[in-house]
Amino acid sequence: xxxxxxxxxxxxxxxxxxxxxxxxxxxxxxxxxxxxxxxxxxxxxxxxxxxxxxxxxxxxxxxxxxxxxxxxxxxxxxxxxxxxxxxxxxxxxxxxxxxxxxxxxxxxxxxxxxxxxxxxxxxxxxxxxxxxxxxxxxxxxxxxxxxxxxxxxxxxxxxxxxxxxxxxxxxxxxxxxxxxxxxxxxxxxxxxxxxxxxxxxxxxxxxxxxxxxxxxxxxxxxxxxxxxxxxxxxxxxxxxxxxxxxxxxxxxxxxxxxxxxxxxxxxxxxxxxxxxxxxxxxxxxxxxxxxxxxxxxxxxxxxxxxxxxxxxxxxxxxxxxxxxxxxxxxxxxxxxxxxxxxxxxxxxxxxxxxxxxxxxxxxxxxxxxxxxxxxxxxxxxxxxxxxxxxxxxxxxxxxxxxxxxxxxxxxxxxxxxxxxxxxxxxxxxxxxxxxxxxxxxxxxxxxxxxxxxxxxxxxxxxxxxxxxxxxxxxxxxxxxxxxxxxxxxxxxxxxxxxxxxxxxxxxxxxxxxxxxxxxxxxxxxxxxxxxxxxxxxxxxxxxxxxxxxxxxxxxxxxxxxxxxxxxxxxxxxxxxxxxxxxxxxxxxxxxxxxxxxxxxxxxxxxxxxxxxxxxxxxxxxxxxxxxxxxxxxxxxxxxxxxxxxxxxxxxxxxxxxxxxxxxxxxxxxxxxxxxxxxxxxxxxxxxxxxxxxxxxxxxxxxxxxxxxxxxxxxxxxxxxxxxxxxxxxxxxxxxxxxxxxxxxxxxxxxxxxxxxxxxxxxxxxxxxxxxxxxxxxxxxxxxxxxxxxxxxxxxxxxxxxxxxxxxxxxxxxxxxxxxxxxxxxxxxxxxxxxxxxxxxxxxx
Ligand code: ADP
Ligand code: ADP
Ligand code: ZN
Ligand code: ZN
Numbered sequence: 096x097x098x099x100x101x102x103x104x105x106x107x108x109x110x111x112x113x114x115x116x117x118x119x120x121x122x123x124x125x126x127x128x129x130x131x132x133x134x135x136x137x138x139x140x141x142x143x144x145x146x147x148x149x150x151x152x153x154x155x156x157x158x159x160x161x162x163x164x165x166x167x168x169x170x171x172x173x174x175x176x177x178x179x180x181x182x183x184x185x186x187x188x189x190x191x192x193x194x195x196x197x198x199x200x201x202x203x204x205x206x207x208x209x210x211x212x213x214x215x216x217x218x219x220x221x222x223x224x225x226x227x228x229x230x231x232x233x234x235x236x237x238x239x240x241x242x243x244x245x246x247x248x249x250x251x252x253x254x255x256x257x258x259x260x261x262x263x264x265x266x267x268x269x270x271x272x273x274x275x276x277x278x279x280x281x282x283x284x285x286x287x288x289x290x291x292x293x294x295x296x297x298x299x300x301x302x303x304x305x306x307x308x309x310x311x312x313x314x315x316x317x318x319x320x321x322x323x324x325x326x327x328x329x330x331x332x333x334x335x336x337x338x339x340x341x342x343x344x345x346x347x348x349x350x351x352x353x354x355x356x357x358x359x360x361x362x363x364x365x366x367x368x369x370x371x372x373x374x375x376x377x378x379x380x381x382x383x384x385x386x387x388x389x390x391x392x393x394x395x396x397x398x399x400x401x402x403x404x405x406x407x408x409x410x411x412x413x414x415x416x417x418x419x420x421x422x423x424x425x426x427x428x429x430x431x432x433x434x435x436x437x438x439x440x441x442x443x444x445x446x447x448x449x450x451x452x453x454x455x456x457x458x459x460x461x462x463x464x465x466x467x468x469x470x471x472x473x474x475x476x477x478x479x480x481x482x483x484x485x486x487x488x489x490x491x492x493x494x495x496x497x498x499x500x501x502x503x504x505x506x507x508x509x510x511x512x513x514x515x516x517x518x519x520x521x522x523x524x525x526x527x528x529x530x531x532x533x534x535x536x537x538x539x540x541x542x543x544x545x546x547x548x549x550x551x552x553x554x555x556x557x558x559x560x561x562x563x564x565x566x567x568x569x570x571x572x573x574x575x576x577x578x579x580x581x582x583x584x585x586x587x588x589x590x591x592x593x594x595x596x597x598x599x600x601x602x603x604x605x606x607x608x609x610x611x612x613x614x615x616x617x618x619x620x621x622x623x624x625x626x627x628x629x630x631x632x633x634x635x636x637x638x639x640x641x642x643x644x645x646x647x648x649x650x651x652x653x654x655x656x657x658x659x660x661x662x663x664x665x666x667x668x669x670x671x672x673x674x675x676x677x678x679x680x681x682x683x684x685x686x687x688x689x690x691x692x693x694x695x696x697x698x699x700x701x702x703x704x705x706x707x708x709x710x711x712x713x714x715x716x717x718x719x720x721x722x723x724x725x726x727x728x729x730x731x732x733x734x735x736x737x738x739x740x741x742x743x744x745x746x747x748x749x750x751x752x753x754x755x756x757x758x759x760x761x762x763x764x765x766x767x768x769x770x771x772x773x774x775x776x777x778x779x780x781x782x783x784x785x786x787x788x789x790x791x792x793x794x795x796x797x798x799x800x801x802x803x804x805x806x807x808x809x810x811x812x813x814x815x816x817x818x819x820x821x822x823x824x825x826x827x828x829x830x831x832x833x834x835x836x837x838x839x840x841x842x843x844x845x846x847x848x849x850x851x852x853x854x855x856x857x858x859x860x861x862x863x864x865x866x867x868x869x870x871x872x873x874x875x876x877x878x879x880x881x882x883x884x885x886x887x888x889x890x891x892x893x894x895x896x897x898x899x900x901x902x903x904x905x906x907x908x909x910x911x912x913x914x915x916x917x918x919x920x921x922x923x924x925x926x927x928x929x930x931x932x933x934x935x936x937x938x939x
Pocket of ligand 2: 641
């Protein structure tokens with residue numbers, strides 16, 4: 096009977112049903128998400144896309160999955176608390192590929208992350224020839240009995256061929272000198288005394304100062320070094336003691352800086368170099384290493400030549416190449432070589448060779464489709480961009496052949512040139528074909544157009560968003576009156592916001608000229624960046640955009656002030672009027688809750704003064720300082736002005752809850768007693784500072800717009816499209832794009848003709864309407880005389896640029912040159928440019 100029942104299951108659900116979602120700004124929404132389909136989520140930034148995709152769908156999908164695990168395991172992953180939603184029905188186990196990931200481990204390379212190295216290890220453990228300890232050649236056919244002692248036929252000595260494990264640099268195959276990282280750290284002597292005009296007493300020796308060996312100053316004095324004269328005046332002998340002096344014990348009278356008490360101590364002298372070496376030897380984690388990183392230079396490991404592998408792991412050869420040699424190939428070069436392996440293998444093992452090669456084909460193909468063919472397998476993951484890392488993850492997810500899972504992808508198009516979007520769509524198609532569901536948050540119109548079902552969040556950001564304003568097929572959304580993406584989807588509307596410079600006038604104000612030598616796969620370059628213009632650097636992934644802007648131009652301009660050295664590969668830089676360079680990245684602002692929109696933008700400083708000027712504050716003798724929630728006397732005593740307190744629950748990670756006294760306002764009750772009159776309001780209409788911090792920037796304008804300096808700062812935030820943020824919002828919770836624009840708020844000045852601003856893909860996370868705002872901000876910088884350089888794939892930004900530098904033509908070895916430079920129209924006519932066809936369509 097019961098077996099019958101099992102067969103009579105109700106029809107498979109076809110949608111995930113979300114009921115009453117209230118995560119972040121979501122307005123108690125209900126939404127149906129089709130299963131087994133490609134679902135796109137669109138909306139302006141801050142409208143609630145991530146809150147729905149990650150905060151509801153992924154959070155619930157992963158929580159269900161965790162619920163199935165043992166209680167013990169679940170307890171340990173306590174951050175998966177229930178999302179603020181009434182119910183979510185039929186949600187499958189969810190996986191997410193996010194933009195921001197933890198920094199990859201030092202042992203991760205493109206080869207390990209893509210899992211291709213696993214196959215190569217099998218190949219080398221089974222199919223390679225090598226030498227036995229007596230120096231005799233052992234043919235590959237002897238390796239088949241993997242891991243068994245092999246008796247070398249020539250000399251009858253017994254030994255083991257290296258197994259796959261012994262070929263792994265994150266295991267027993269690691270080079271013993273560098274521990275499988277390929278680099279060794281050495282003390283950078285020039286960093287130890289960065290400023291020779293200081294005396295040792297003033298802290299000239301940075302390693303002593305930073306590594307808390309202040310008492311070394313006393314010891315070095317005992318050793319006969321003058322500590323009260325500028326370091327540059329020390330004799331060679333004195334310097335030698337500082338840097339190389341022997342580890343002698345000295346008896347000193349040590350005065351504790353805290354208590355002032357003097358104690359007698361026997362202490363061993365650590366010279367400036369040994370101080371660092373000693374710290375290095377004690378480092379156990381990345382964090383510790385970071386602390387001393389500035390005293391170190393990384394050198395390629397002399398023993399393994401940077402290959403990370405032990406000599407034994409490098410000994411097996413196929414086609415005269417070791418595993419280390421093969422990982423120097425780019426992904427695109429790999430298929431040609433592996434195809435050759437079965438050909439040259441003896442008959443007995445060519446079957447094995449054939450099957451390993453066969454298994455590698457599909458994953459290689461997939462990664463190529465995603466535009467990663469230019470990466471070498473030995474490339475350290477830490478040097479890959481977020482977009483590249485995310486695509487490696489994506490390819491791996493497809494290969495794992497899950498079925499019935501929900502994939503939540505957060506802007507997979509970042510870092511992708513238009514030519515690679517098809518590959519990305521192909522991979523998402525494969526996930527669907529395997530019976531999975533895919534939800535993708537993206538802004539790329541081409542990605543959105545491919546969706547089977549669209550959900551548009553909006554209408555605006557923050558409190559003015561959080562509802563579904565359109566949903567259905569692309570065509571249905573296009574016909575929805577309230578949709579804000581419809582006109583962009585149908586191609587009716589383009590982002591055109593600025594007047595561009597003509598090619599005749601392009602260089603009227605002059606240029607920054609830079610010449611570089613070859614680096615990575617990027618050839619020697621000679622570039623001119625026009626002053627006071629918006630210049631965009633475009634090109635397929637791996638073509639050299641990052642190398643040109645972030646590794647060459649910016650570091651070449653930075654030393655101007657700091658008197659530091661030029662990067663080794665930069666041969667010449669003529670900065671002219673540019674004296675400052677400012678990279679505006681999308682990294683989160685701050686890690687602690689004390690930084691808010693109001694403090695970061697400087698609005699709070701002005702507000703504090705305004706409130707201190709009220710008669711109520713004067714009567715109580717409260718100065719501007721009293722109104723600081725971080726240090727002022729009006730801050731909430733319970734939470735010390737953080738607005739929250741940490742509960743220390745046994746066996747669980749600390750849980751932060753809103754402060755029970757101030758309910759998150761950060762202020763003591765007295766702060767509410769000091770109020771200001773609202774402009775144009777009746778006399779009874781007054782507002783207190785804590786209440787003001789709960790307002791959005793737009794609202795605050797109505798309450799304190801009469802204070803000129805406050806109004807000026809609020810207006811800048813509005814101009815940057817941040818009018819919807821509340822003043823008290825903690826900055827670490829802001830999205831990358833919001834953080835990027837907020838950083839600009841404190842940078843806007845009237846005359847910026849001496850400044851170069853650089854942006855790396857500023858359109859990440861931006862809806863076309865947000866791109867308009869961004870372009871307005873860039874225009875404002877240009878109006879102030881600034882020179883703006885942007886790395887970007889977004890065609891709206893490209894089409895709105897004055898000057899375009901297109902790198903390529905391809906990525907990697909086939910790229911690294913400037914293919915075209917000029918106005919968008921000029922670049923559009925260059926046949927070799929991979930970007931040109933897309934610009935032509937965009938400008939049409
Ligand atoms: P989108 O993905 O559309 O850019 P989000 O879902 O990230 O928008 O954000 C929607 C709103 O929720 C925004 O106002 C944002 O500031 C707010 N928000 C996002 N994350 C958090 C958080 N961790 N805590 C509080 N508010 C948040
Ligand atoms: P883009 O920014 O256009 O994607 P990049 O400037 O990042 O291109 O890369 C250009 C080339 O230099 C690529 O072949 C890339 O693999 C290589 N490359 C970039 N950074 C490194 C690095 N740290 N180590 C080795 N190769 C690198
Ligand atoms: Zn090594
Ligand atoms: Zn409090």
